[in-house]
Amino acid sequence: MLRAIRRILALALPCLLAACATAPRETTTAKDTSKTFTTVVVDAGHGGKDNGAYRNFGGAEKIATLDVAKRLEQKLRESQLKTVMTRSSDVFIPLEQRVAIENSQKNPIFVSIHFNDSRKRGIHGFETYYHSPISRDLADRIQQKLMTIPHSANRGVHFASFRVLRLARYPAVLVECGFLSNRREGGDARDSEYRELLADRIAEAIVEQRYGPGVYRGTAHAATPPPAEGPSPGLVPTTLKQN
Numbered sequence: 001m002l003r004a005i006r007r008i009l010a011l012a013l014p015c016l017l018a019a020c021a022t023a024p025r026e027t028t029t030a031k032d033t034s035k036t037f038t039t040v041v042v043d044a045g046h047g048g049k050d051n052g053a054y055r056n057f058g059g060a061e062k063i064a065t066l067d068v069a070k071r072l073e074q075k076l077r078e079s080q081l082k083t084v085m086t087r088s089s090d091v092f093i094p095l096e097q098r099v100a101i102e103n104s105q106k107n108p109i110f111v112s113i114h115f116n117d118s119r120k121r122g123i124h125g126f127e128t129y130y131h132s133p134i135s136r137d138l139a140d141r142i143q144q145k146l147m148t149i150p151h152s153a154n155r156g157v158h159f160a161s162f163r164v165l166r167l168a169r170y171p172a173v174l175v176e177c178g179f180l181s182n183r184r185e186g187g188d189a190r191d192s193e194y195r196e197l198l199a200d201r202i203a204e205a206i207v208e209q210r211y212g213p214g215v216y217r218g219t220a221h222a223a224t225p226p227p228a229e230g231p232s233p234g235l236v237p238t239t240l241k242q243n
């Protein structure tokens with residue numbers, strides 16, 4: 001009898017352990033709102049005492065992220081989506097608080113805006129990160145839309161354990177909008193019209209993710225390729241122009 005019980009325990013224990021190992025993940029698994037979301041939490045990376053990356057070409061990352069985030073928010077609002085900013089000025093917001101802001105919304109997704117940095121100045125291109133598989137679609141779509149920007153380089157969509165992604169209870173992605181350490185992309189990051197373009201492509205991806213292709217009308221003129229000689233006039237709403 002005892003031997004039989006031992007045998008059952010020996011068989012059952014690994015199963016129980018396996019269940020324990022996966023259980024916490026399952027309970028914290030994000031709710032898939034990737035096709036039904038009504039609110040977009042727009043997260044401007046860094047801020048306040050946290051500059052993020054800082055390079056001569058691109059300046060402080062926190063400035064560029066805030067500007068792109070504000071432009072993105074405006075475009076999403078114009079597309080009838082509710083928005084929440086984790087910060088809308090140059091203030092320091094701890095990562096936990098950013099996650100808390102997202103997790104306290106009804107039916108949200110989370111999009112974090114960053115710029116990249118490398119010791120190798122030649123490295124350039126866009127990267128988009130996700131943690132939960134339910135965020136993968138959105139990450140792919142954002143990356144795809146960014147790649148429609150002329151001269152863009154694709155550094156891919158990757159899994160990452162960044163806290164703002166790992167702790168999110170809803171789909172969450174982090175976009176690296178180019179390298180401040182690269183002469184061209186750093187220069188682009190300082191350019192308000194280029195930031196407008198970044199925001200436009202990310203907004204288009206988000207609206208497409210929610211409502212399907214062809215619905216995004218935020219800046220219809222920006223969807224056509226800009227002329228070879230510089231960006232088209234009127235791309236930047238005067239209300240948003242900041243230098």
Ligand SMILES: [Zn+2]
Nearest residue numbers: 045052114115
């Ligand atoms: Zn960053």
